[in-house]
Amino acid sequence: MKKINYFILSLIVLLSLGSCDNVDFGDINDNTNGATEGNPSSLLANAIMNYGTITGRIYLTQPTLYVQYQTQVTYTTEMRYSDSPMTWSSYYLGSLSNLNEVINYNLDPDNQGSTLNAQGAPENQIGVAKIMMAVIAKRLTDNYGPIPYSQAFQGVDNLTPAYDKQEDVYKNLISQVKEARDMMDAGSKGPTGDILFNGNISKWQSFANSLILQMSLQLSNKYPSASGYAATEFNAALSDAHGVIEDVANEPWFQFQDLEGFRNPWLANRRPDYYLSQEFTDALKGNEDLNPTSNSTYDSRLKVYGKSGTADGVPYGYSDGSGAGKNQMSATNYWNGTSPLPVMTASYTYLNRAEAAELKWTSEDATEMLRMGIEASYETLDFHHGTAIAEDATAYADARVADAGTIGMLQVIREEKWVSLFGQAFDAWSEWRRTDVPSLVPATDYLNSGEIPTRLRYPSEESSLNNANYTEAVSWLIPAEDTNTSLIWWDQTN
C-alpha cells in the first residue's frame, strides 16, 4: 500500500517535469545597473562629447603626422605609415548611434509631449543631430572611402549594412545638412544636450552652411566645373539666408573640463613622443630649409601652436630622431586638459570661399577672402587661447597676398589652409590629399610602400563580419586593395 503511494508521488513529480513551460520569476532579471531607456538630451550630449574626446593614434594623432604638423621620436611607427587595420568603432558607437537614436526618438509619436519639449523642440533636436551626423560621417568617409551609411543603424533588421560609395555618402550628407538647416527654428527651444552651441539654433544654421561649403569643395576634383554639382551646392549654401560662419564668436569649438572623460583628447597621449616637425616650423618661420610652402614671412601663429615661437621642430620621417630641445605642440593651448578644439572656423570658411572664387565657382574676390581667412585664423586663436597675435595678422596676410602674385593664388590659399587647420588635422589631411599642397616629402624610414597614406585600412572585423560588402567596397578603391595608399573616390583622378 505504502509502496503504491510513493509510486504515485513519483509519477506526479515526473509528470510535472514536462508540464509547465514557464516559471514566473518576477523582476529578478531586471537590469538595475543603469538606465533601461534613452534620454535624448543625454544621448546628444554624449554624441558630441564622445566625438570631441576620442583619442589615441587612430582617432587623433595620425593625421597630424601624415600632414607633417608633428613628427615622432623614439616610437615612430605611425609617423612611418605603419599599415594596420584601424578601428572606427568610436564614430559609430556612442556618437552616430546616439544621434540616430535622438532622431528616431523625436520622430516617434509616442514620445511627443512636454517631457520631450523640455529637452528642446523636436525639430531642433533632429536638426542638430543630423548636422552632427554629417560632421562625423564626413570624417569617416574621408578616412576610409566607402562606408556603411544608408543601411546603418538598422539594428536587428540589418546586421551587415552594405557600404555606400563615397559619392553617394557625400551627396546624402549635403542634402541632410540642408534639410536639417531648414527644419530648425531659431525661435523654438534649442536642445538642452547641445554642448557645442548651448542650444543656439542660428549658430547651427550658419555652421550647416559652412559645412556644405567644405563638403562641396572637397569634391572639386570630381566636379571641377562652375556649373557642376559641387559649385552649385557651394553657391546655394553661400547665398542661403542663414549665412555662413564669418564671426569667430559663431564657430563651434569643443569645450572640455578637467575631469576624466571630459578632457581635451591630446592630454591622454604621451607628449614626449611627439614634436612639431621642422617642415612645419620652417614653414611658419619662413625659413627655406625643409619648408614645404612658399612662405618666407614669420607667422606668429607659431607662438600659439608651438611651445616656443622660435625653436625648430624635428625633421620628419626618420626612425632615429631626437627631440632634445626641439619645439613641441603647445602644452598651454593644445596638450592641455581644458583647451578647446575647433570643429569649424570662420577662417576655414573664408579660405574655402577664396578657393571657390579662384576656381571661378563664385564671383567673390579670392584675394579678399584669403586675407579674411588669414585674419580670422589669427583672431580665433587669440579669442580661444588668449594670445596676442591678432595685430600681426595684417602684415602676414599682406605678405601672403604678395606671394600669391608670384607663386599663384590657388597654391597660397591651400598652403594657408594647411597652416590654419592645425587644430583640425583630419580636415588638413583631406585637403592635402585633394590638393597635394603643400609639397610634403614622404618619410624616409617608411614601413608601408613608401607613400604618405591616402586613407586608413578598414577595421579588422569588417572583413570577417561583413565580408561581401567589405569586398565590394574595396573594389571601389584604386587600386582595389585595402591598404593605406589606395585612393578613395574624391582623390581619384580618372
Added chain:
Amino acid sequence: MKTKFSKILTLLLVFVVQLTFAQQKSVTGTVTDESGLPLPGVNIMVKGTSNGVQSDFDGIYTINASEGDVLVFSFVGLEKTQITVGSSNTMDVTMKADAAQLDEVVVTALGMKREAKTLTYATQEVKAEELNVTQDSNVKTALAGKVAGVQINAQSGSKLGQAGKIRIRGAISLTSDNDALYVVDGIPGIDPNSIDMESVASINVLKGPNATALYGQRADSGVVVITTKKGSGNMSVELNSSMVFDKVAYLPNYQNKYGGGYEGDASFGVFGDESTGSLALSDYPDMWQQFAGKRYILWDNNYADESWGPRIDGEEYIPWYAFWPESPYFGQTTAYEAHPDNIKDYYNTGVTLKNSIAISGGGDKFNARVSFTNLNQEGIQPYTDLERNFFNANMEFNASEKLTLTTNINYSISKINGIFDDSYGNQASGSFNSWFNRNLDINKLRELKNLSTPDGYMTSWNWWGPDYYAAYGGEFKKPAFWFNPYSLFDRYEQNSETKTLIGSLTATYKFNDNWEASATTSRNQENYGVDYKVPNSVAFSAAPSLYNAWSNSFGVRKSETFENNFSALLKYENNFGDFDVSAFVGGNIRKNSYDRFSAEMATDAKSGGLIIPDLYDFANAGEVPTPETYRYEKQVNSAYARASFGYKNFLYLDGTYRKDWSSALPSDKNGYGYPSIGTSFIFSNLIDSNVLSFGKLRGGWAQVGSDVGAQLINPIYPIGSKPFQGSTVLQSTPTTIVDPNLKPALNTSFEVGLDLKFFNNRLGLSTTYYDETRKDEIISISVPRGSGSAFFLTNAGESERKGVEVTLDGDIFKNPEGFSWNAIVNFARNRTTVNSLPGDLQATAAPGGTSAFSAVTMIHELGNKWGQLRGTGLTRDANGTPIIQENGLYATTPNQYLGSVLPDFTGGFFNTFSYKDISLTASIDFQKGGNFFSLSEYYGQYSGLLEETAAINDRGSNVRDAVEDGGGVHVTGVTADGAPVDRYVDAHSYFAQGSGNNIAELFVHDASYVKLRELSLSYRIPTSLVNDAFKSLTLSAVARNVWLISVSDDNTHNWDPSELGYTYGEEGQLPGTRSYGLNLKLTF
C-alpha cells in the same frame, strides 16, 4: 548562531565519548589477500559499536573486543568479511576479492554514488595519493596529465593565488572557454582555490553531456567532482608539514653583447666633451664636475629602455647609480659588463610552508573529520606573499536506523599582498622582456632601492640622464619610463582578501530497503575585497607630462557572491529476479547573486590625486572617484529524474530527463528540458577467460540545454561616470542588440566506449569516442559597427567536437615485498570545429580577447578549428615565398588566420615505483599542436633584448654590424613583381618591423610540449623503527615543474605552453618556476 554552535559542540562531545568507552580484550592478527600478501588500511570494526581500527602497513591490526563480538573487515574491492571473536586473542583473516570484482564506487552527477561498472559513459577518478603528489596548493595543476582529455592551462606559480584553468575535451562553446564546474561534496559552483588539497579524498572528472546531463547547463564545460575525506574507525590524527622552494627556471634567451641605448657605440659620449655630443662641462651641476673625461651614456640613449646601445666591452663608464651624492658609489665608474642572469636574480626564492592537522574517526552512529591547514607562501616576485587558512569539517550522524544527517562546513581565508601584474607593460617581467637594458646589475637595483636624487626623487636605472637633467631640469630630473622595480613594489601596496564559506546540510530518510528520500540545503558564499595605495613618494617621483604618470591615490573594491541551493530527492531501488531497478526524481532551486561595490582613484591620473599627501580618504581626493555598483540575481528551478535498469549484473540501461526554468531567459519561454539515454554491456560476464577479467561496452546519447547570463537580455543605456560641467549627464546607446526570439541552446552528444581489464585486473584499458554538437548557442556575436551596435545576442551557429580518449593502466610489476611499478597513460585527441555561423558571417569573436596592441585576436573562422589566432601575417606569393619590400622589410597582410589555440592531442604518463618502504612518483604530461603568441618576443626583438637580435649571421658577423661590413639579417623572398630577393637588412630595421607593422605571424609558435611536472620520492618509515609510536610516518622529497623536456622547434625561447597567462599566449608574463620541497606526514 550560538545555539547552532553549541549543538555542534554537543555532537562533537558525544562523538568523543563514543570513542572513549567499550574495551575488553585486545585482539590482534594479520589481514592478507588471497595470494597471502598483507593488506594495509583495512577497516576493522566491532559490529554495532563505533570501535574501529585500521590494519597497518604490514596488514597487522589490534582491536579491543570481547568474546562474541563480531569483527567486520572491509576494504575497497574486497568482500566484506565478518568473524566472531572467540577465546583466542589472535585472529588472522584472509579477505577475498569481491565477487563483482569491480564494485568500485564513483561519485557521479548530483553526488550519486554508483558502481563504476554500471556507468554508461566515461569517467575517470583520481585518488588523493595521485593528486597531491607534490603538495601542490591547487586542484587544477594537481590534475595535470592525470585524466584523459583534461588540458591544464595553468598560471605561472609566481602569480600567487592564481590557478589558471583546465579545459575538458578542448572547448566547444563559441562564447566561452570556461573552466569546469567544481562540485565539492555535492555543493556546486565552488571556487577550487578554496579547497584544501589535504582534505581531498578523490576527484572524479565528468567530461561530456552523457555524464553531466543531470547537472544541466552549468556543466557544459565538464564537471570536476571533488570528494573530501570522511572520518571512520578509531580516532586518528594526521599531521602534514611541507616546505617548498620556488626558483625561477624558465626565461627567454637574452642577448648579452649590447647594452642600453638606441645608437650602438654612438650611445657613449665623453662627459663634458662637446665634440662627442656631451654638454659643456660647465653646463652640468657641480656634483658632476668630477666626471669630466669619463665615458657615459649620451642624451636620449640614457632614457632608452631598449638594448640597441653600445657593444659590451668591459671598459669603464659612469653607471646610473654613480650620479647621486647619497649613493655609496657616488662618483665611481664601473666596468661596462654583461649581467646575463640579471633577470633571474631579480626574483626571490619563493618559500611555501604548509601545515595541516586532521582529526577523524567514527562509529555506527557518528563519523567526523575535522581539519585545519595553514599555508604561507612568499612569492618570487619581491614584496609578495600569500596566506591561506582552511577549516574543514565533515560530520555524519545516524540519528536513527532510518534518518541520517550529514553536514559539511568549509571555511577558507586567503590573503594576498603585493603586485603580480602579468600583462603588457607590467613593471617587472613586462619591463624585463619588453623594455630593458641588458647590461644592468640587478643587485645594485636591489641594494639601492631607497636611493634618491638631491631633489628627493626616487632614482632609477631608466632616467632621462645627465644631459636632459642639466639642459632642461624639471621633470627631466626624474625617472623616464620605469622606476627601480624594487623601489616601486616596496612602496605600492595592494592587498586582497577572499573569504569563502561553504556549508551544506543533508537529511536522508530511508523508509525501507527500497525507498529513500533526502533533502539538502547548501550555501556557497565568497567575499572578496581588494584595496590599493600608491604613496606620495611614488607620485612625487612621477613625471605626468612626460612618460611616467603616477598619482597619490587609492581605491577599494568589494564583492559578494552567493549561491544557495535547495534540493530534494526521492530514490527507489529494487530487484525483481534478474532485474535491478534504481530510479529517482528530484528537484533543485538555485539562487545566485552578485554584488560589487568599488570606488577607485586612477593610479595614473595626471591630476586629481590626494590633496594632503598619503591621507587615504576619499574626501581628500582632488578628483573624487564615482563609486560604482554592479549587481545581479539569477534563479534556476530544475526538476530531474533518472531510471536505471540492470539485467543479471551485465546489462544496464539508463535514462535521465532534466528540465530547467531560468530567470535569465525571456519570461514567455524560460523552461527547457533535455533527455539522455545510455547503456552498458559487461560482456566479460558471458566469457570465461583467464586473460580478460572484465570487459564492458558502453554507449549513450545525451542532450544538455543552456541558458544565458543574468540580465544579458536586458542591456542598459550606460551613462557617463559624472555629469559634464555638473549638469549634463552623458548616455550612450546599448552596445548589444538582443534577438527577440531567443531560445535555449542545446548540446547533443553521442559517446561510445570500451573498458577492458586483463590478468586479474593488473592491466586496464579504457577508450571512449565522442561526438558532441552544440547548436543554437546563445552568443553575443560581434556585428559590424555600422549596425549601430557592437554585439548581437542571438542563437547562433553550430560547433562540434569529436575525439578519442584512451587510458591504459597497469601494474607492470607488483610485489609489495619488492619492486612495484604502476603506470597510467592517458591520451586524448580532440578536434573542435566551427560548422556554422549565423547569416553571412565568416568569422566571429572567440573567447580570449585581444592581445596588447591588437597584435592577435581570438577569432572563430567558419569551417576551421575552434579559436584561431588572427593577426597580421606576411604577404606571400603563390609559392608561399614572402614578398619583400624595397626597403628589405616584409610586405604584410592583415587579418590572417594563424592557427587554433587548441592542441590536437594531450596526455599524461603517471608512474608510481615502489620498493618496500620507498616509493617514487613521476608525472609527465604533454600536448601536441595548438598555437600561442608571444608578446615578449614581439617587443623583445623590437628592443634588442633577445638573443637573435645580436646573433652571428651566416656571413660570420654579428647581425648588428653594418650591412656593408658583413652584418645584417639575411632576408630572402621575392619582390612584388616576383623577382628573387636575397639580401641583408640592418638588424634594427629588421627587428623593429614586427611591432612596427604589428606582424603577429613572426611570434606565433606551436604549443607542443612534453613536461616532467611532478616528482616525489617517499620513504615510509616502518613503525617498528619508532616503537609503534605512530601509525605511520612518511617523509617525501618533492619537485614540481621539474623539466620542460621538449617544446616545438619554433618555440626557440622555450615558453612553457602549459603556463600561458592568456588564451592567445603570453604578454610579458611572470616567469615559470621550478619547485623543490620536503614533506612529512605523520599519523597517530
